[in-house]
């Protein structure tokens with residue numbers, strides 16, 4: 001009796017061991033199949049073709065069995081072949097399936113043998129972070145997807161371990177993965193932590209010309225290159241933008257490349273440049289008929305007042321027609337972009353003279369109105385400034401800036417006031433490197449660099465488009481002169 005038990009015990013153990021080996025080998029095949037199909041997308045098509053060929057082979061009197069008999073006569077004897085056909089339920093279907101699956105399983109097995117187990121590698125990397133619940137439960141890697149040759153999407157089942165704990169260990173995770181972590185967040189269903197990682201690095205220079213092909217929509221401009229590729233933004237969706245950061249970071253260059261892109265991408269746009277550094281940064285644009293420049297506080301206020309008048313006029317039009325927003329094409333109204341470089345000069349509180357203080361208050365009030373109501377009137381603001389404090393830019397104006405780009409900040413406080421976090425303070429010292437903030441998303445970017453010659457060249461092209469009639473506006477822009485106009489002059 002004892003002997004029988006022991007024999008039974010042995011055979012169960014033998015069976016268990018065999019199952020372990022089978023499941024180990026099956027695991028390699030399954031992983032290999034998943035990865036090979038993920039990597040070589042053409043395999044889907046090849047499998048489709050192979051399925052048809054398999055069907056034809058089986059349909060033409062089980063030819064594959066004849067070939068097997070020729071290759072292995074001692075295994076596939078006539079009796080075995082007969083059993084394989086006669087004794088099998090719906091043999092055509094089963095043979096076809098086996099014929100389809102066998103080479104795929106074999107290929108998958110070979111591929112699985114020679115590739116690393118990504119899930120296992122990432123589990124080990126996560127293990128180094130020591131993330132555990134109070135009960136000692138660790139995160140489990142559920143899925144690893146290759147988004148492209150550089151980027152990976154890792155889904156982690158993380159019961160009891162919140163996203164904040166991963167964010168705290170971001171740099172440890174980067175070291176463990178040997179890749180940069182682009183983002184860590186909870187998936188929409190709150191079931192997984194999603195980690196996007198990349199082995200790519202952000203370039204230290206992005207020539208403007210490389211971004212040109214991405215600017216396709218009206219009123220769009222490039223933000224720069226992030227780990228996820230080149231980012232483009234439509235100004236109207238913001239609808240206002242602030243450009244901030246310490247001196248020499250790249251604000252004016254960004255200001256100019258943005259204006260150039262907006263003009264290039266938009267058929268009907270008037271651009272107002274308020275550049276109180278005597279119009280130095282705006283001078284290349286001055287030859288364009290759709291651009292108007294203010295170089296002094298008085299000129300700036302004159303333009304802002306005319307623009308507010310235009311906004312009121314556009315709202316009257318909307319009220320009359322019972323609509324909520326201007327449609328530039330149908331209403332024959334140009335998009336309007338009001339761009340202020342060195343905004344602290346225009347808006348900065350001062351006690352130098354009563355006259356100047358009055359100008360500042362007026363500029364603040366006019367800009368505040370435009371920032372609050374400009375969206376529906378298709379009037380957008382771009383404000384570049386070194387300092388962002390309530391003394392330089394009114395809080396009400398700041399609040400309406402849907403998009404913010406912040407170049408390197410010299411102080412933690414500087415970064416906090418623009419972005420609400422320390423990211424701009426921690427930026428590497430690279431010209432043109434910035435944090436792009438849109439809503440609650442913060443992305444590190446290398447902004448496009450537009451060389452002086454390229455800028456001149458592009459502006460000359462636009463100028464000649466106006467001259468040949470290939471481009472025209474609905475109205476000419478207002479000028480920063482004293483004479484009172486009731487509306488835009490006709491073209």
Ligand SMILES: Nc1ncnc2c1ncn2[C@@H]1O[C@H](COP(=O)(O)OP(=O)(O)OP(=O)(O)O)[C@@H](O)[C@H]1O
Nearest residue numbers: 246247248249250251252253386431432447448449
């Ligand atoms: N995107 C960029 N890529 C590479 N270099 C850049 C980039 N932007 C600016 N630079 C370099 O940095 C210098 C300073 O840029 P810019 O004048 O735009 O800075 P700024 O932030 O406007 O400075 P300030 O506050 O003093 O006006 C430029 O002359 C240029 O050489």
Ligand SMILES: [Mg+2]
Nearest residue numbers: 251252253341
């Ligand atoms: Mg500047």
